[in-house]
Structure formats: C-alpha cells, structure tokens
Amino acid sequence: MAWITPSTQILVIGAGELGTAFLPHLSALPDIHITLGIRTISKYTKLASLNVSLLVLDISGPSDQLAKTFATYDIVISCTGFGQSPETVHKLANEILEAGKLREAEGRPPLWFFPWQWGADYDVIGDGEGLMPLFGAQKEVRDMLREKAANSNVIWTIVSTGIFMSFLFEQFWGVVDREGNNIIVRAFRDWNHQVTVTDVDDIGRILGRIVAGHVDSRNRILYVAGDTVSYSRLADVVERLSGKGVKREQWTIPYLKKEVDNDPDNIIKKYRLVFARDGVFWDKEQTVNYKLNVELVDVETYLKRRPGLI
Numbered sequence: 001m002a003w004i005t006p007s008t009q010i011l012v013i014g015a016g017e018l019g020t021a022f023l024p025h026l027s028a029l030p031d032i033h034i035t036l037g038i039r040t041i042s043k044y045t046k047l048a049s050l051n052v053s054l055l056v057l058d059i060s061g062p063s064d065q066l067a068k069t070f071a072t073y074d075i076v077i078s079c080t081g082f083g084q085s086p087e088t089v090h091k092l093a094n095e096i097l098e099a100g101k102l103r104e105a106e107g108r109p110p111l112w113f114f115p116w117q118w119g120a121d122y123d124v125i126g127d128g129e130g131l132m133p134l135f136g137a138q139k140e141v142r143d144m145l146r147e148k149a150a151n152s153n154v155i156w157t158i159v160s161t162g163i164f165m166s167f168l169f170e171q172f173w174g175v176v177d178r179e180g181n182n183i184i185v186r187a188f189r190d191w192n193h194q195v196t197v198t199d200v201d202d203i204g205r206i207l208g209r210i211v212a213g214h215v216d217s218r219n220r221i222l223y224v225a226g227d228t229v230s231y232s233r234l235a236d237v238v239e240r241l242s243g244k245g246v247k248r249e250q251w252t253i254p255y256l257k258k259e260v261d262n263d264p265d266n267i268i269k270k271y272r273l274v275f276a277r278d279g280v281f282w283d284k285e286q287t288v289n290y291k292l293n294v295e296l297v298d299v300e301t302y303l304k305r306r307p308g309l310i
Helices: 017-027 042-050 063-071 086-105 133-152 200-211 231-242 253-262 267-275 299-305
Strands: 009-013 033-038 052-056 075-078 111-114 154-160 176-179 182-188 194-198 220-223 227-230 246-251
Touching: 009 017, 017 033, 017 042, 017 200, 033 042, 042 052, 063 086, 075 086, 086 111, 086 133, 086 154, 133 154, 154 200, 182 231, 194 200, 227 231, 231 246, 231 299, 246 253, 253 267
Parallel strands: 009 033, 009 075, 033 052, 075 111, 111 154, 154 220, 182 246
Antiparallel strands: 176 182, 194 227
16 A cells, blocks of 8 residues: 655655665655755755755754654654764654654644664664664664554654665775785674675665555564675675685684774774674565565675675
8 A cells, every 4th residue: 555645745864875875766756755854955955856855954953843843744764874872863763753743633644754773683683782872772762663653643664674785895894805906704703694785775776665655564674685695605706706715704703702892992893793693684585675576786796786896
C-alpha cells in the first residue's frame, strides 16, 4: 500500500554522504515535495535542480520550535550521521513524538519517521559493552519508538544497512591497507567473521521503494545488504582483482581490546572492536532488496568500478 499522496511533504535532515544520496531517489517519486534541513544553505543551492527546498535547521535548537517544524511534514528522514551526540539522538526522537501529537491534535495523519539507524543492528550491539554511547542511544531510541510511537501518532521505519561500502576501503579503517605497491587485508575477529556493506546510492534506491509503499514497513526494522562478506572472501576478491599478492593479518578480539586499552580515546579503535562482534552482518535472503528482487552493488562490482582503490 502506498503511503504517499500528491501532497506528501518529506523532510530530509542532513546533507552528508547519505542525505545527498537519498535526494535523487526521493525526487523521482511522483508529486511529492522534498525539503532538506541543513545548518547553512549557501553551499547547497545547487540542489535546486533536484526540485528540493532548503531549510535552515538546527536540531539542537529550542524544542517547541523543532516539534512545530517537524509537524508540518508527513515524513521525516534523519541523516544526521555519527557526528551527533547521544543527547541529540534522544532529543530528535522526542521532538518527533511531540510533532506526532501536534499533528493528531490538528486531525492530521501520523508522522512517518526514519531515525538515524542506517548501520548495524543496535538491538544486538547495544552500547558495545560501554565503548559506544552513541550506539547505546540508538538502541534506546528503538525502545522509545516501540513503546511510545503508537500513542504519539508516529509511524517509524528503521533501515539497517551495514556500513557504507566506501567505508570498508578507507585507509584509516585498516581492513584494506595499501602500502605502496603492497596490499594488506585484515580480518576483525577471524577470517570467517562477516560484515554487511551497502553502497549509499543503493540505500537511496531501496529507500525510494520503501517510501513508495513497495514493502510492508510500518513500525518495523528492515534490512538491506549490498553484500555480506567474510574477511576471507574479501581478501580473495581484492587479491584477484588487484593481480597482486595480498598479505593477510588477523586482528583478534583480544588484540583489538588491547588496542583500545592502550589508546582509550581513539574512536576508530573502538569501532573496530565493536565490529569484531555480532550485530554487524545478516543474510542477504532476509533483506528488502532480496524480497523486491533488486540487485545491489556487491563488493566485487564496487571494486571493478573503482580500480584505483586497490
């Protein structure tokens, strides 16, 4: 069942890698209007070609004004990213719940909310045994929506995508490490451990299908996967496509714990340890893209399109 109408108003909060990837796919939906909520408008005027309105929006601003602003939209999609604080994550969810109540008082339909959950399965990860307060806040937002959304005139959809495909090949992440003509591929935990990855453009494609009503998404957690790859298979793909010998290193959980103990303020080392645990991968057969028979970019295709990465 399609939830959008010719007068549907969509607010996308944030214009980072994910937010900007969403805009073309949402703009392709018929007869809707999209507003991009950002702190500064001047650098985003080029988005006018996508028929997107720009709104100065500070999600740390006064609560009463934020709730009123959100209430004017039918769908709010948060793309605020990992730079936000746990307090901001909670605040945004609370403002959405208040906005839903305002809409109900005006006799308007529920507000449909996509929180910033475009990543791992935070029900499983929680706060990463105290390492990741932001992840813990995202788990708490899930619980808050489960408990309060129905009585607040809010519908929610969470889309778990794994990490962005590009992130897997970032030098600082340490999984695919290029040292001159040499390539090192490292496994977090062990070589059979897996990670789910999805290209941001593909996340936008699937989001468009969800918003268009092609999948049952009311008050549900949905899964997307461009690929779910073991570190062993990743090393094989990198070696084959690069035509080079690949050195393989295993970073076990004890090793990663020691790295964090020795450098407790290093957020990347904390991320590595968290991603060596469960909740960061799922079978493609349980994903929205599998059920919709939509082919997404896998690791091998991604690398073939970007040979400079290896």
